Every structure is written in structure tokens, then in C-alpha cells.
Amino acid sequence: MEQNRVCQACNKVISGRSDKKFCDSYCKSSFHYQKMIEDTPKFYSRVDKQLKLNRRILKIYNKAGKVTVRSNVVLDLGFDPNFFTHYWKNNKDEVYLFVYEFGFMKKKESGIEKYVLVKWQDYMFKKQL
Incomplete structure (x- = not known):
């Protein structure tokens, strides 16, 4: 049967x-x-989701190529500075963390934490760590 x-x-x-x-x-x-x-491991999905969110936030606030913004503004939107794709050090030994083509560096001015936001430039490629 x-x-x-x-x-x-x-x-x-x-x-x-x-x-x-x-x-x-x-x-x-x-x-x-x-x-x-x-x-699919949940860890990779979480990392990818956070990187995409970080990039979107940096792109929104960095229209001119370089800008300074208070840290609480981007952190309140869900930005997490622990998630980045690569980094770059300038001539002053300041390290910028990048999320794809958008970079940021934490800075304290007058006791207020801020982020200096930059966009990746061709000259940075030669000085990459």
C-alpha cells in the first residue's frame, strides 16, 4: 500500500x-x-540595521560636507556611535569614525558633547589607517 x-x-x-x-x-x-x-543569525541583522540607521542620521544632518551637531540630537534619534564601518586619522591625530561615506568625531566644546560630521573625501583615501 x-x-x-x-x-x-x-x-x-x-x-x-x-x-x-x-x-x-x-x-x-x-x-x-x-x-x-x-x-540567519540575529546578530548580523542587528548590526546591519544599526549601520543603516546611523548612516541615515548622519546623511540627514550633514548636507554641506562638514557640520557640528550636539550629540543629544543624533543620539535621541537612535544613533549609536559604537557601530561604524571604518576610521580615518587626520594630520592632528584626530580619529573620525565612518559609517560608509559619512564620518563623525566626538568633541567637547564648553562642556557640551558634540559630533563633528564629515563626508568622505578622495584625499582621505591616501591617509587611511
Whole structure:
């Protein structure tokens, strides 16, 4: 007596080999793709999400190429300075942390914490750490 087997992706009845798990290659591919997405480590998703948020915030506040903004302004929007992609040191040994093409450096002026925001420039490529 033959048992009715169903496709693991779409639940259609399968005919053919006894060890067959999917009705066609599309269902097989779709099933494994969904499984891969579900198994993606949460850590990488969190890092990617925070980097995208940081970049968006820096882009909003840095329209001119260089600007200074109070730290609480960007921090209140969810900016996290611990998430960055690379860094660059200028001639004064000041280190700018970058989120893709937008950089920032923490600075204290008159007791107020601020961020100096910059945009990546071609000359920085030669002086990169």
C-alpha cells in the first residue's frame, strides 16, 4: 500500500521516487531559501540595521560636507556611535569614525558633547589607517 507523500514546500501530493521530498525544483529552491532566511543569525541583522540607521542620521544632518551637531540630537534619534564601518586619522591625530561615506568625531566644546560630521573625501583615501 502506497502512502500519500506531500511536498514540504507547497503540500501537494508527490508522485515518483519514494524518497522524493518536493514536487519540483521551484518548491525545493523556495523551501531552502526560506530556511536560510529563518536561520540567519540575529546578530548580523542587528548590526546591519544599526549601520543603516546611523548612516541615515548622519546623511540627514550633514548636507554641506562638514557640520557640528550636539550629540543629544543624533543620539535621541537612535544613533549609536559604537557601530561604524571604518576610521580615518587626520594630520592632528584626530580619529573620525565612518559609517560608509559619512564620518563623525566626538568633541567637547564648553562642556557640551558634540559630533563633528564629515563626508568622505578622495584625499582621505591616501591617509587611511
